[in-house]
Amino acid sequence: MKKNLKKIVSLVLALVMSAGMLAGCNKSPAGKPNDGTSGSEATGEIPTLVWWSIGGTVPADLSESLDTINKYLVEKIGAKVEIKISSWGDWEKKMNTIVNSGEYFDLMFTNTNNYNRFVSMGAFADITDMVESNTPDLYKTIPEELWKGTQVGGRIYAVPTYKDSSIAQFWCFDNKYVQKYNIDVPSIKTMKDLDAPFRAMKKGEGKGFYPLQLSQGSQFSGFFNEYDGLTAGLYPIGVKIDDKNRKVVSVLEQPEIMENLKLLNQWYKDGIINPDANVLLEAPVGLPYLSAQGWPQAVSTWQKLHGVEKYDTVKVFGPVYNTDSIQGSLNAISANSKYKEKALELLQLANTDHKFRDMLAYGVEGKHFEYVSENVVKVLTDAWFQGLPKYTQATFFNMSTEDGSDPNQWNDVKKQNEDATTSVCMGFALDISNIQNEIANCKVVWDKYRYDMMAGASDPETAVPACLKELKAAGFDTIMIEAQKQIDEFFK
Incomplete structure (x- = not known):
């Protein structure tokens, strides 16, 4: 019965895709x-x-x-x-x-x-x-x-x-909390390093304060940076950016990804993440902590965008070029x-x-x-x-800068691009013409799980296996095989 239901769901989705194409x-x-x-x-x-x-x-x-x-x-x-x-x-x-x-x-x-x-x-x-x-x-x-x-x-x-077509990831803390809780921003390099300052802020500011405010439209930026997404538009599949063998992997099953998903879940349970993060469409302004991709001088823009007087920033990733970053x-x-x-x-x-x-x-x-x-x-x-x-x-590079920001920042952005390392899959873009239905079906599955998972609202110990089971039923293995085949041929 379950197998028949899966076949029916896949058929309906395929028909919807076909109807869209005809429309x-x-x-x-x-x-x-x-x-x-x-x-x-x-x-x-x-x-x-x-x-x-x-x-x-x-x-x-x-x-x-x-x-x-x-x-x-x-x-x-x-x-x-x-x-x-x-x-x-x-x-x-x-x-x-x-x-x-x-x-x-x-x-x-x-x-x-x-x-x-x-x-x-x-x-x-x-x-x-x-x-x-x-x-x-x-x-x-x-x-x-x-x-x-x-x-x-x-x-x-x-x-x-x-x-800034190469990826550089920055983590930012509102300076007033940095001063209040003696946060050593430059020493923060991993998600585990965020735990102590988040807990200090939560303890000091009280029950209604959330150090990490997320939403459906603003999830934890850069969470999957270490993996080249191959332009599939499907985060559960990728290649580690420095893997010279270019092995296509199930990203959600990678140890460091699972550990970080568990950390998000713990933060959610402990009130560090806002309880409506999985259903809220957009995060509010005035974020006490922000993860953003950009360049050092972009902090002035982030401050204005979020209504924060001063953010203290640390670069935690990059710059790295991959095809996904260009297609961002x-x-x-x-x-x-x-x-x-x-x-x-x-x-x-x-x-x-x-x-x-x-x-x-x-x-x-x-x-x-x-x-x-x-x-x-x-x-x-x-x-x-x-x-x-x-x-x-x-x-x-033909746009004016804002008063008070570094007038030379566009030259610095160009230099950041020039200094970027490249993913092992740079230049490769997955041709999905033969796997359109599988991609579409898997996106439906991922959309079902990702808002809870990326907000920390679900336990990854149970959510990841459940998500993977449905992904496989939707054609995930077929996508991985096709991606590996194309990569091997492209870099032959």
């Missing part, structure tokens, strides 16, 4: 170019490009502000943009719904969680040839290694965001867009035009920000900043 009408299969423009692009009308992204609270004046920004866009590329924001916690589900239903869009922020899968479903346009011929300035602006890291089956389906921020063009060329021109402008880049990052001059010097801005309101995160949009 998109005229989507091209993975590996087949679909970069032509429709007749509507040649009619002389001023198109409005729909751009879906991820962020926080949508600014109340977004529509009004876009009217101002669009005047500049019309002047530059003869197009307008409508930016739509999905919240951190709802983003992945929302993008799945958009793609599966065939809802119209022109551009979409994407990353390793769904990029390869959406490419395999034919949701994104193949821009390999068009990006060089139609937008040469864009192609030249972004390093070749980033274009390579974006490829699926040797083709390009998205524009990578050229920024991408913008793709819909295979069904009526304005593919204009969409690509928009991304070129964002990556090469200083004025437009600042508009995306900071909003409307005189309303959301003002220039204090040629490449330095003073932010007048946090509303735009909170709703539209800069890392999702375009390169950092």
Whole structure:
């Protein structure tokens, strides 16, 4: 009976995936170019490009502000943009719904969680040839290694965001707690090292205080850094970044991962993690502790984002390059867009035009920000900043810095990229065209367990075996075998 039920569930999921693919009408299969423009692009009308992204609270004046920004866009590329924001916690589900239903869009922020899968479903346009011929300035602006890291089956389906493209993980403590509890931040290197300061803070601040505040949209950042996710968008599978044998493993079963999951569970039970961490969509501001990927000077941004006067930081990982890190921020063009060329021109402008880049990052001059010097801005309101995160949009390297931050930080980010080591699987991207159903089924299983597991709300001693049992029934072993086969062939 159970076996039959599993078969029925798998069949239903496969049919849902197929229906989603059909709903998109005229989507091209993975590996087949679909970069032509429709007749509507040649009619002389001023198109409005729909751009879906991820962020926080949508600014109340977004529509009004876009009217101002669009005047500049019309002047530059003869197009307008409508930016739509999905919240951190709802983003992945929302993008799945958009793609599966065939809802119209022109551009979409994407990353390793769904990029390869959406490419395999034919949701994104193949821009390999068009990006060089139609937008040469864009192609030249972004390093070749980033274009390579974006490829699926040797083709390009998205524009990578050229920024801190290698991974460097920082842990941050609000300075007022550092001073109050004598926390030796530089000595903290592992999750076990966090235990003592967390407990000191909890004991001193009382029952309603949670040193580690998590949510569905903000889990423990960097938890799986030691494993290359192979762009599968499925954390339970990976290769240790320094394993020269490149052995594909079940990540949840690795000893250090299990130990850290147990630690999360203990923190949850002891009230160090907020009790609603597994159901809360977004974490509150003012976090006493923060785990974030970035570069040293990014602390000024994190302080502003979380309303903390001063964070004391320590780098605990990296910098390391892998294909996942490159695919951590991408913008793709819909295979069904009526304005593919204009969409690509928009991304070129964002990556090469200083004025437009600042508009995306900071909003409307005189309303959301003002220039204090040629490449330095003073932010007048946090509303735009909170709703539209800069890392999702375009390169950092033609964007103004904020008043009070290091004006040379972009040079330091470039140096961090140059100094990064590389994963043993750097350049490899899993082709999921033959395992789409297994990937989709396993993502359903992982989504069922991950919010409890990554919040510490479930006991990993029972949750991990239960999760693995369902993953295997959903095709996990097939994915691992296929991944190992492709890796061996790629690095032969």
